[in-house]
Amino acid sequence: MGRAGTGLAVLPETAAVLTVRRAVRSWLADTGVSAPVAVALSGGADSLALTAAATVEAAQVHALIVDHGLQADSADVAARAERAALGLGCASARVLPVKVSGAGGLEAAAREARYAALRAGVDPGIPVLLGHTLDDQAETVLLGLARGSGGRSIHGMRAYDPPWGRPLLGVRRADTRQMCADLDLPVYEDPHNSAPDFVRARLRGEVLPLLEQVLGGGVAAALARTGDQLREDDDALDAITAEASRRAHAGTDLDTAVLADEPAALRRRIIRAWLLDGGARAVTSKHLHAVDDLVMKWRGQGGVAVGGGAPGVRLVASRRRGRLTLERQTEGFEPPGRDT
Known part of the structure; x- marks a missing residue:
């Protein structure tokens, strides 16, 4: 059951706080979203920072906390995230328990269950903000490159793909962590994010740091920028394809x-x-x-x-x-x- 918050938070104007707030403000302006928004809150640094910034930039914020039930203390983690959301000024906070099962491995099954719960947790038309950062974008582009399925596979994530909104794709993970430290917010460290059994965790902890070291830095930003450029090119090609497709159809x-x-x-x-x-x-x-x-x-x-x-x-x-x-x-x- 959801709980109601008490009002908007007041945030200190540190460099990290301002960086995240500007990103959320720009996303709202670029997308024209002025109605209430929901935020997917895990209790990690990225989603906590996003939630905090959204409460002072958006008209109204509702927190959705998905409890995957994959750790013994998952209910406690979800309850702490719920309290944090209300303390930051969310209008409401809800814990959404899910069962993770299905083909494709634990990562894919958990992602499928999470997105299904988030879709069901909001009214149609309300954007659900996700805490994906520039670092997540770089990992996504690199994974797509490894699949070798053409330009579309290395697009990365869109800033707005209704109902999903990603205001932090230009923000580094270090900034979200620093913002949480500035706000004295306890951050939940999901053990799956560092488990060597998961490909994305190894990219995050081993591959990208090595690429940054070997290539002299700037790799994450370059990968994210490449995804943005290819997505723009493919959007234009998709429009041309639609016209050609009409000619080819019988x-x-x-x-x-x-x-x-x-x-x-x-x-x-x-x-x-x-x-x-x-x-x-x-x-x-x-x-x-x-x-x-x-x-x-x-x-x-x-x-x-x-x-x-x-x-x-x-x-x-x-x-x-x-x-x-x-x-x-x-x-x-x-x-x-x-x-x-």
Whole structure:
């Protein structure tokens, strides 16, 4: 159950406090958000600093504390975060218990449970602010680079991707920690953030510090800046792709003759969007190039199975009579009517 706060906090004007406050103020101005906001509060330095700044910059702030139940003291941690939120001046604070389970490993399952709880915890239209910093952005870009799935995979996170707001993407983690120290706020140190079993934790504790040392500093900022630049480029390309996609569509199929006239980058974007719209999940570079070969390297090959089917059923992209088609096929089914 949520609890009501007592009013706005008054913050000292230290360098770290002003840095975080300016970031929140700029985000609110850039997005035009003036209604109440929610803040996802874990009790860590980033979300605590964000919550504190939001209470003096936003019209009204509601704290959402997700209790993953992954540590024996998780309920106590959540209760401390709730008290901190109310002490900082949040209008309300709610603890949202979740059960973490599912495929993809503990990190992915916890993230899925957390985001689902946060979505359900607010009314539609209310932004949920997340405490991701420039350092988190750098880690995200580096992870995307390692996947090798093209420019889209190294975009990083958007400052506003409704309902998610990330005002601190230009703020260093050192600033949020210093702000908490300036405000004498006790910070919760999640053991998962330093556990060597988690890839992101190793990036944070080992890989990025080594890159900073070897390359002479500035690596985190450079990675984040690269993500920003690629995201701007891809936004422009997405607009061009939408127009080209309209030309290539023939009902729910794609016309291979039209596709063949498009540049490779544009053609593969059209195909990727078509696959996702048709129910494909997690389209990989291998899938994309194999479907593209149905257009540009056609030699009568069979269809390409892409993720998105069901037990005993495959989602398959095929070429028939000059068109790309996407259908669900029972395992072992051989589609008739290939192109000649």
